[in-house]
Amino acid sequence: xxxxxxxxxxxxxxxxxxxxxxxxxxxxxxxxxxxxxxxxxxxxxxxxxxxxxxxxxxxxxxxxxxxxxxxxxxxxxxxxxxxxxxxxxxxxxxxxxxxxxxxxxxxxxxxxxxxxxxxxxxxxxxxxxxxxxxxxxxxxxxxxxxxxxxxxxxxxxxxxxxxxxxxxxxxxxxxxxxxxxxxxxxxxxxxxxxxxxxxxxxxxxxxxxxxxxxxxxxxxxxxxxxxxxxxxxxxxxxxxxxxxxxxxxxxxxxxxxxxxxxxxxxxxxxxxxxxxxxxxxxxxxxxxxxxxxxxxxxxxxxxxxxxxxxxxxxxxxxxxxxxxxxxxxxxxxxxxxxxxxxxxxxxxxxxxxxxxxxxxxxxxxxxxxxxxxxxxxxxxxxxxxxxxxxxxxxxxxx
Numbered sequence: 043x044x045x046x047x048x049x050x051x052x053x054x055x056x057x058x059x060x061x062x063x064x065x066x067x068x069x070x071x072x073x074x075x076x077x078x079x080x081x082x083x084x085x086x087x088x089x090x091x092x093x094x095x096x097x098x099x100x101x102x103x104x105x106x107x108x109x110x111x112x113x114x115x116x117x118x119x120x121x122x123x124x125x126x127x128x129x130x131x132x133x134x135x136x137x138x139x140x141x142x143x144x145x146x147x148x149x150x151x152x153x154x155x156x157x158x159x160x161x162x163x164x165x166x167x168x169x170x171x172x173x174x175x176x177x178x179x180x181x182x183x184x185x186x187x188x189x190x191x192x193x194x195x196x197x198x199x200x201x202x203x204x205x206x207x208x209x210x211x212x213x214x215x216x217x218x219x220x221x222x223x224x225x226x227x228x229x230x231x232x233x234x235x236x237x238x239x240x241x242x243x244x245x246x247x248x249x250x251x252x253x254x255x256x257x258x259x260x261x262x263x264x265x266x267x268x269x270x271x272x273x274x275x276x277x278x279x280x281x282x283x284x285x286x287x288x289x290x291x292x293x294x295x296x297x298x299x300x301x302x303x304x305x306x307x308x309x310x311x312x313x314x315x316x317x318x319x320x321x322x323x324x325x326x327x328x329x330x331x332x333x334x335x336x337x338x339x340x341x342x343x344x345x346x347x348x349x350x351x352x353x354x355x356x357x358x359x360x361x362x363x364x365x366x367x368x369x370x371x372x373x374x375x376x377x378x379x380x381x382x383x384x385x386x387x388x389x390x391x392x393x394x395x396x397x398x399x400x401x402x403x404x405x406x407x408x409x410x411x412x413x414x415x416x417x418x419x420x421x422x423x424x425x426x427x428x429x430x431x432x433x434x435x436x437x438x439x440x
Contacts, residue, residue, distance in 0.1 A: 045082040046075050047090075048106075055087045058094070058108070061423035063151045065096060065106040076105055080178030082117055083108075099157050099175025101202070106175065107156030122155075122182040126190050129153045129160075133417055136162075137192075144226040144233065145417045146247050147191075151427055152419035158183060161247065163235055166220045168197045168213075168243065177202065184215060194218045197237045208241035225307060229254050231282060232307040233275055234300075244300065245275040249342070250415050252276075252378065252432050256338075257283040260376055260409070260434060264337030267291070267329075267370065269322040270347075274301030276340050276378075281310050289316040289336070291325045293349055323352040326366040335372040342380040356383040360391075364398040373439035376409070384429035388413075391431045405438040 050058050054069040067073045071088060081098040085108055094108035095115050115121065129148045130137070136145045147167065148160035157176035160183075161168045167187050171177040177200065187193045195217035200209035214237075223234035228250055235244040253276060261283035268277045268290045274297070277288035290301050298319055302312035318325070322343070341363060347354040354363070360381060367377055381391045399406045412432040414420065420427045 045084055047084045047086055048072060048075060049086055049088050049090075050093060052088055055093070058085070061111075061421070063096075063108045063156050063421060063424055064104045064426075065108065066103055067105050070105070073105065079173060079175035081175070097157075097175050097178070099173030101157055101173040101176075104156075107151065109155045117179075119182050119185065122179065123186050123190060125154045126183070126186040129419075130191060132419065136417055140227075141230045142228050142250070144228060144235070144247060145250075146419075147417075149417070149419045149427075151421045151424050155179075156424075160187070161243075163220070163224060163226050163237065163243070165192050166195045166197065166224065166237060167191065167193050168199060168237055169215075170199045170201055173202050188216070195220055199241060201241070210240075213238045223303065229257070231257070231279060233278075234273075234303050234307050242272075244273050244304075248382075248414055248418055248430050249276070249380070249432070251412050252380070252434075253279040255410055255412075255434060256280050256340075256378065259283075260338065260378075261285040264376070265289070266338045266340065267336040268340045269326065269367075270341070270343045271297060271301065271317075273297065274304050274317065276342070277301070277315065278304050278308055278310065280338070280340075281305070281315070282308060285338070287315060289318065291318045291320050291322045293319065293321050295319055321349045321351060323349065323354065323363070323366070326363075326370060330366065330369040335370050336375065337372055338376045338378065339367045339371050340378045340380075341367050342378070342382075345383040356381060357386055360386075361394050361398045361401075364395065365402055368398065368402045368404055368437070371437055373437060375437050377435045377437075379433045379435055381431045382429050384426040386431070387425075388431050392433070395433060395435065399435075406435050407438055408433055409436050410434040 049071045076098050079099050083096045085093045092113045095110040096106050096108040098106040143164045145162050147162045150156045150159050157172045159170040196215040197213045198215050220237045222236050226233050257279040261280035264285050266280045266285045266288040271290035271292045274290045277290050298317045301317045305312040345356045414430050
């Protein structure tokens with residue numbers, strides 16, 4: 043494919059020369075030259091001075107990524123091989139740790155190629171493509187994994203339908219097909235995943251350190267309310283950590299079956315726990331009216347959600363959600379407050395938390411805070427990639 047030149051507006055040049063990787067239309071003087079996703083881009087300033095080389099791919103507000111800062115670099119198989127080998131090398135400790143067999147191998151711009159993410163599940167690799175432009179490099183990434191990793195099977199998730207949604211398809215690419223479910227380990231806890239069952243596989247790697255903290259430090263002797271529980275993996279860790287009982291609430295019908303499966307994987311009886319298909323927002327309000335409280339409340343909402351009765355934006359509505367959670371947390375109880383919206387900075391999140399507790403008239407302390415684990419390598423110049431903020435909070439009721 044022919045290379046084209048895109049020029050950065052003068053006022054934005056320093057930011058891009060300092061390493062910012064995401065190209066946006068409003069930063070370009072000539073966005074009209076972007077015709078076909080996957081085009082190779084020479085990125086220059088208005089005087090033609092080289093800034094970087096990248097590709098055109100429509101992703102959220104972006105129109106492409108800078109992936110090299112070397113003039114004349116070819117974005118070919120050798121280039122992709124170097125990225126993959128480096129990514130695998132810096133995660134060697136994860137490969138050697140038998141207690142955790144699911145982790146992130148390649149984290150987009152953090153590993154040098156925005157728009158592509160690769161996850162590892164017991165020698166099966168799942169490639170996430172975030173634009174049609176990124177998808178044009180499929181052959182090179184798949185070939186590199188087959189030659190340079192321990193892959194026995196490769197799957198993909200195409201996440202470039204309208205508004206960045208998942209493209210429904212058969213996600214198997216090549217090699218051996220994984221069993222369904224495939225059992226992986228996280229800190230010696232068994233987790234069931236399904237690599238070819240829609241957009242998500244069953245749990246999220248990025249909360250690994252939070253789950254370990256719940257298991258080892260915070261769950262013992264507490265009743266746990268797990269809101270937006272998905273497949274209940276937080277609750278499995280809480281139960282193994284000695285919680286008295288967990289209550290799992292998620293609006294998806296499949297959450298009931300999937301949560302029971304996760305308990306069974308760890309020789310836990312799902313009948314000892316409540317698995318409820320319900321709107322978590324409404325459940326919190328009803329629970330408050332009934333005067334029921336929990337020793338731990340886990341809040342891990344999506345950035346955006348719409349149910350029959352509720353429209354939720356984490357950026358706008360998190361304080362209200364946290365107020366509802368405080369009201370159903372017993373005295374000296376714990377709240378695990380998670381925010382995964384990239385547009386909310388850590389300082390703003392802490393401010394929101396403080397405002398909620400102040401409005402509730404409840405003193406609190408921060409027991410622990412978490413960001414992304416080390417396998418989620420980030421680019422220091424791209425703050426949006428550091429999306430995860432988690433605070434483990436405790437009411438201080440005297």
